[in-house]
Amino acid sequence: MSTRSNIGILNNDGTVTAVYCHWDGYVEYNGRILAEYYPEMERVKRLISGGDLSSLNKEIEPTADHSFDKPQDDVCVFYHRDRGEQWEDVKPDTYESIADMYNKLKNSWSEYLYVYIGNDWYYTRINEGEKLKLKHLKSELENQGDKNDENA
16 A cells, blocks of 8 residues: 655745655655755755656666666656656646645645755645644654664
8 A cells, every 4th residue: 555645845936846656655765765865955856847756766867777667776756757647647736835735635645745945854744634734854754763773
């Protein structure tokens, strides 16, 4: 079963440009990849410019044979590039604000929302029926690491 997420970037005018990601949207996977491999604005923009994803990974561009059915290890799988879906169906969406995006996604299948703000990642759970509350992604990952160390 998939854990869906949306990945966005806060633009200078307050709008958010975002894409959907079908697999592994939980913090320990997609969150960790975003924090570790997408720390710079230009890299985040390149990721989002590819449109909706089947799966997020460390690299955006393949260096060898790569397709939806036979993806190269550690390379993102995009619906348009790798599965041939129509661009209009999978292009990035623009929302009026983070709150607008959150409210529109409440009734979707997405469970996590990640937003790159300034030079850092923030996230929230979507389907909790609560108001928008963004958490600092790196801090959350560090806290999870501390908890894992305590349980070892």
